[in-house]
Each structure stands twice: as C-alpha cells, then as structure tokens.
Amino acid sequence: MRRTLALLAAVVLGLAVFAGCARTVDGEPLPVGAAGQSGTSDVDTDQFDRLLLECEVLPDETIADVVAGGGFAEQSFSGAICRWLVSGNDTVSVTFNWFEWGSINVEKETAKKLGFTTENIKIASQSAFTQRSPDRPGLCGVTARAPSRGVFTWFVEPRSAPPGDPCAAPIKLMELLLRGGQ
Amino acid sequence: MSTRVDAYIWAIRLTKTRSAAGAACRGGHVRVNGATAKPAQPVVPGDEIRVWVNGRERIVEVTKTISKRVSAPAAAECYIDKSPPPPPKEIIAGQPRRDRGAGRPTKRERRQLDRLRSSGFLISLVAVLALALGACSSDDTPSDPNRPNTPEAPAQAGSGPFFGRCGGVTLEEVVRVTGFTGLSTTVDNTSVCEWDTTGSRTGAVASFNWYRGSPIGREEANVKLSRDETNKLEIKGHTGFIGWSQSGQICEVGIDFGADFFEWSIRGDARNPRPIDEICNAARELATMSIERAS
Numbered sequence A: 001m002r003r004t005l006a007l008l009a010a011v012v013l014g015l016a017v018f019a020g021c022a023r024t025v026d027g028e029p030l031p032v033g034a035a036g037q038s039g040t041s042d043v044d045t046d047q048f049d050r051l052l053l054e055c056e057v058l059p060d061e062t063i064a065d066v067v068a069g070g071g072f073a074e075q076s077f078s079g080a081i082c083r084w085l086v087s088g089n090d091t092v093s094v095t096f097n098w099f100e101w102g103s104i105n106v107e108k109e110t111a112k113k114l115g116f117t118t119e120n121i122k123i124a125s126q127s128a129f130t131q132r133s134p135d136r137p138g139l140c141g142v143t144a145r146a147p148s149r150g151v152f153t154w155f156v157e158p159r160s161a162p163p164g165d166p167c168a169a170p171i172k173l174m175e176l177l178l179r180g181g182q
Numbered sequence B: 001m002s003t004r005v006d007a008y009i010w011a012i013r014l015t016k017t018r019s020a021a022g023a024a025c026r027g028g029h030v031r032v033n034g035a036t037a038k039p040a041q042p043v044v045p046g047d048e049i050r051v052w053v054n055g056r057e058r059i060v061e062v063t064k065t066i067s068k069r070v071s072a073p074a075a076a077e078c079y080i081d082k083s084p085p086p087p088p089k090e091i092i093a094g095q096p097r098r099d100r101g102a103g104r105p106t107k108r109e110r111r112q113l114d115r116l117r118s119s120g121f122l123i124s125l126v127a128v129l130a131l132a133l134g135a136c137s138s139d140d141t142p143s144d145p146n147r148p149n150t151p152e153a154p155a156q157a158g159s160g161p162f163f164g165r166c167g168g169v170t171l172e173e174v175v176r177v178t179g180f181t182g183l184s185t186t187v188d189n190t191s192v193c194e195w196d197t198t199g200s201r202t203g204a205v206a207s208f209n210w211y212r213g214s215p216i217g218r219e220e221a222n223v224k225l226s227r228d229e230t231n232k233l234e235i236k237g238h239t240g241f242i243g244w245s246q247s248g249q250i251c252e253v254g255i256d257f258g259a260d261f262f263e264w265s266i267r268g269d270a271r272n273p274r275p276i277d278e279i280c281n282a283a284r285e286l287a288t289m290s291i292e293r294a295s
Helices: A002-020 A060-068 A104-113 A168-180 B005-011 B018-026 B072-076 B089-094 B107-134 B171-178 B216-226 B276-293
Strands: A037-040 A072-077 A081-087 A091-099 A117-123 A126-133 A136-145 A151-158 B030-032 B048-053 B056-062 B079-081 B184-188 B192-196 B205-212 B229-235 B238-245 B250-257 B260-267
Touching: A060 A072, A060 A081, A060 A091, A060 A168, A081 B192, A091 B184, A091 B205, A104 A117, A104 A126, A104 A136, A104 A151, A104 B079, A104 B205, A117 A136, A117 A168, A126 A168, A136 A168, A151 A168, A151 B184, B005 B018, B005 B030, B005 B048, B018 B048, B171 B192, B171 B276, B205 B276, B216 B229, B216 B238, B216 B250, B216 B260, B229 B250, B229 B276, B238 B276, B250 B276, B260 B276
Parallel strands: none
Antiparallel strands: A037 B229, A072 A081, A081 A091, A091 A151, A117 A126, A126 A136, A136 A151, B030 B048, B048 B056, B056 B079, B184 B192, B192 B205, B205 B260, B229 B238, B238 B250, B250 B260
C-alpha cells in the first residue's frame, strides 16, 4: 500500500514538474502568413548581459594597430559575431565571436571539418588553438576558452598575403583580450 | 589504436581511481556503443561510452585513445562530452540524502524513516513541488547585475546541423539570389562568409553567420533594438526571426537549431534603394538553401 502511494506520488510529482513550466501567452493567435511570418518578435531584450556591447572588447585603434600596423578600423557587424574592416597598409577583415554556450572541442571539430589545420597553443595560460587554411596562407584564426563562459575566436583575413606569421595578429588580439580580463 | 575501456574512463577523469573504473565495468555501469562492457573491452576513436557515475549518466565520444592520466586540458581533448546537463539544484535538493560518514541507518532510524514516509512524505512532496514550480518563475531577481536572467543552453553547443562552408551556398548563387552584381568574397572563416560589391562595405553586402553555442534570443534582441521591424518567422518547420529596415536597406533572417543558429544578413546599396521585400525575399531564399543543404 505504502509502495503504491509512493509510486502514485512520484507520478503526480513528475507530471506537476513538467506541467509547471507551461505558461499562457496573451494575444490573438495569428495565421502563419505566406512568408512564414507570425506576428512581432516577443524576445525579452532584458535577459542578455552585455547586449549591444558584445563587440566592445578592444578599442578600434588597438585592433587597427595589431592587424595593420595602424590605419583605421570600422565596426561593420555586431552581436555574438562582430566584424571590423581595417584600412591601413593593407585592407584586413577581422572577425570576433563570443559563443557563450560554445566549447573548444566543437570549434576545433568544425574547423577541421571545414578543411582548416589546427594546432593547440596556450595564450595567457588559457588553452587555445590556431586554425589555418592550406590554400589561403595569409589567413589565421585563434580560439580560446573565455574566462566568463563559452569561447572566444578571432579571425584575421588580410586581402593580400603579407610576409610573416599570419597567426601573430590574432594571437596578440586574444592575448590583449584575455589579459584585459573580461 | 585501441585502449582498455577501464583505463580510458579513468584517464579522461570520469572515475577518480583506476580501480573504481574497473569496478564500474564489472558492475555493469559502463556501456560501449550500447553494449555492457567488460573492463578489458578495447575502445577506439568514434566509440560512444556511457558511464553511470555520481548519480548521473555521462556520455562521451572517444576522439583519441589514452590509457594514462594526463593534464586535465589535455584529457579534455581526448573526448567529446555529450552528457545531458545535470538536473537543476532544486530537484537535487529535494532528494533525501544522508550525511557523509553517518553509515547505514540504525533500526531505530529505520522505524523513524518508515513513520516519516507514511505520514510526512506528502508534505515534503508539496515542498519539493513548490520549489520546482518556483524555479520556473521569470520574476526571480537576478543574482548578478552583469548577468541578468541569461538563458541556459537548451542543448550541447554544435548539436545543430553542419552547415558547411558559407552555409552551403556559392558566390555565384548569392549573386543570383540577391541580384547584387560584382560581389566578391571578403570574409571566409569557420563562422562567417561575407560577400561585398565594393570590397569596402560601401555598397551591397551579404553574409552568412553560423553561431555554435549562442542563444538566438541575443541576436534577435540585437536586431529588434536596431531595425524598424522584427517578426517571428518559420522556414521548413524551423522557427526564428526576420528583421529589416527600409531606410537602411537591410534584412536579416535568423533560424534556431537548439543551442546553435545561423543568420543571413543582406544589405542593399543605399544609393540605389529597392523595395525591402525584395531584399527580405533574398534573405529567406538563402536561409532555405542553407537549411536544405545542411547535414
């Protein structure tokens, strides 16, 4: 009897826990339009830390200095993926990602599947890896664990292939970011 | 190269000691590719190992075989952790637990437990329920002002589809769908492909952006705060958003895949404005192509 009661209670508990998270949404149900749209976005813009500030990681001048030895960096895309276009001696595209739920392993596997060669390194005592493309010698990306959560990636893509180590610039950007303490 | 499963699960730190690893195998708590494994069962990269430890199941995919302990970061390189996230603290707190070192219950304690279970159990059940329901409330005060109610990952990062290079779409196809003549590839990396008509982002630009382990809500909030209008969108059974501004000649489509999402962002030439519908149709068509070509 006691056992049956306990079992019953467990079932009730299970149902209640699942049902407990359902919530009622106010408003008129809208038919899905021809274009697949259904009403205005109801995303809560207060629930994300650093919203609209995701790309405020390093000063634009610093980015220009590191990737082009000066010149001018202009932010061109923002959010969890940020981009800058740097005009200096060469034109350079810079990409920065902060994937807050991301992991080093997923980024490395993806890089390999996309044909990049990876090499494990350490930057500011954090485990990191570089990613290079055999057919584009000027290109290099660096991914490291983010101190807050998730992973950071910097990619530096010069339009021409300048001499020297292509990974020096993204490693330097990562080092400045990690040492700056985000 | 293969290695023994007991040595492997110890080396990647699923068990604290080598002997506990052997005991877990003999106890039937270790499965390799779904079959219960003996301690000496060999494992090779690609195998899936399931181990029941510390009251939860850990699922790992072998990427490199090791049989000796190495540094924790090096060990983490040897497997892909596919374990489900641990249950929330409220559920764990609701489970009765004896103090460490208290040993087995005495006869007297057992009788007390029996009495508690028959009478007080329903009361404690109500308490657990109240806790569990409280956890769903969105009115919780954030504990850290720099990190408001940031959502937890609904799945493992990277568990969405593999979209391939540039979302599976070529330069020629982007030119055809957008009608932007003279595009060239200016960014091509693991998360972004960007095509630009001028090379200096002063004309029309298109980009594919692949976010692995990032809440789509963050991007949707970004778009909502910076574009004229942002709507919910569904393509091929996948939900997401579409946001645009006519004056900025920009339209962005984001599609949700659990912990991952992608976004196609299309911006026309402001000196040569077109109806925003045309630009949004291009963004939607490219998103559909990426979904269809994903693996």
